[in-house]
Amino acid sequence: MSVDFLQPTTDLSVFGAVHLGYLVVESRRMTEWHRFGADAIGLHVDELDGDTLRFRLDDHACRFLVQRGPAEDLMAIGWQVDDHATFDRIIARVAERGVPIKEGTVQEAALRGVERLWRFAGPKGIVQEIFTTPLTTAEPLRMISSGFVTGESGMGHVAITSRDPLGIHRYYDTLFDSRLSDYIDENISGLTLKIRFLRVNERHHSIAVANVHGLKVDPIRTRAQHVNIEAASLEDMLGAYERVRALGFTMAWSVGQHTNDRELSFYCVTPSGFELEVGWNPIVFTPELENAWQVATHQGISVWGHQPVDPGILDKLGQIRGAALNARRPEIAVPGLSTPAGAAS
Numbered sequence: 001m002s003v004d005f006l007q008p009t010t011d012l013s014v015f016g017a018v019h020l021g022y023l024v025v026e027s028r029r030m031t032e033w034h035r036f037g038a039d040a041i042g043l044h045v046d047e048l049d050g051d052t053l054r055f056r057l058d059d060h061a062c063r064f065l066v067q068r069g070p071a072e073d074l075m076a077i078g079w080q081v082d083d084h085a086t087f088d089r090i091i092a093r094v095a096e097r098g099v100p101i102k103e104g105t106v107q108e109a110a111l112r113g114v115e116r117l118w119r120f121a122g123p124k125g126i127v128q129e130i131f132t133t134p135l136t137t138a139e140p141l142r143m144i145s146s147g148f149v150t151g152e153s154g155m156g157h158v159a160i161t162s163r164d165p166l167g168i169h170r171y172y173d174t175l176f177d178s179r180l181s182d183y184i185d186e187n188i189s190g191l192t193l194k195i196r197f198l199r200v201n202e203r204h205h206s207i208a209v210a211n212v213h214g215l216k217v218d219p220i221r222t223r224a225q226h227v228n229i230e231a232a233s234l235e236d237m238l239g240a241y242e243r244v245r246a247l248g249f250t251m252a253w254s255v256g257q258h259t260n261d262r263e264l265s266f267y268c269v270t271p272s273g274f275e276l277e278v279g280w281n282p283i284v285f286t287p288e289l290e291n292a293w294q295v296a297t298h299q300g301i302s303v304w305g306h307q308p309v310d311p312g313i314l315d316k317l318g319q320i321r322g323a324a325l326n327a328r329r330p331e332i333a334v335p336g337l338s339t340p341a342g343a344a345s
């Protein structure tokens with residue numbers, strides 16, 4: 001599934017050969033997740049047993065794995081790597097930095113719908129897993145939505161809040177040769193949020209990292225602030241919006257358009273508390289755009305829309321102020337992979 005211009009070349013870069021493959025969530029709210037994913041968002045659901053749900057977006061057997069457990073959080077990100085040379089290169093980088101790597105068990109691989117996987121520590125305790133071969137299925141998708149954009153772009157993106165955004169930036173530089181797409185400065189509740197957007201393939205960003213500028217605080221309980229998937233059509237995205245409202249799930253931000261990747265989207269709250277952004281039609285990094293791209297800083301997240309919907313969302317944001325005064329909890333980091341990019345292999 002590689003595009004020639006993005007293939008690893010003589011510079012040994014793995015940029016373009018890595019794609020967001022699956023997400024692992026832990027929750028006690030299995031019934032709500034089933035209803036949220038299938039009936040509201042419009043995903044294909046497979047209930048493996050009372051403790052395990054999987055959602056499909058495409059022919060991959062698993063894009064979201066929801067396992068019963070106490071965390072109510074995103075536990076792991078699975079990255080699909082195009083070929084074994086790239087895989088070996090990434091593993092070598094992790095090993096050289098002294099970060100332990102472990103192969104997943106046969107059962108873990110089966111649950112995630114991959115042939116084999118390896119895992120190592122990631123920022124904020126989100127385990128990073130890499131694999132080369134997803135298990136695909138010919139079983140037709142039974143879902144309300146007409147489809148989702150995945151493929152070369154991966155299944156979407158993950159947004160993380162951090163007290164150490166540069167550390168996370170360096171982590172993905174070291175690991176995947178990520179490229180900085182741009183920054184957004186946003187004012188919320190009187191504080192400035194700075195968000196940096198990192199791409200590892202043609203998708204404008206696979207990882208976004210936000211921090212409260214000038215303050216070493218992290219206002220978000222969950223490891224991920226939101227995860228994003230891309231609807232195939234505007235009708236799919238708007239249909240999901242209406243169903244989230246109609247079924248009584250919490251809507252965070254109304255439909256709007258982002259300043260940087262121009263994606264139209266809305267944000268709702270998953271049963272585990274982090275948000276799901278359903279988007280449509282972001283820009284794609286063609287070879288021409290990749291060559292011509294200039295890093296910019298945008299003022300504000302949205303060109304229009306993205307207004308707070310359900311009461312309580314603004315209260316939650318107001319807690320950022322409170323968080324600034326709270327005692328610090330140490331943030332889980334991976335120093336071995338977060339050193340300056342110049343030191344990367």
Ligand SMILES: [Fe+2]
Pocket residue numbers: 157159208226227228277
């Ligand atoms: Fe997003």
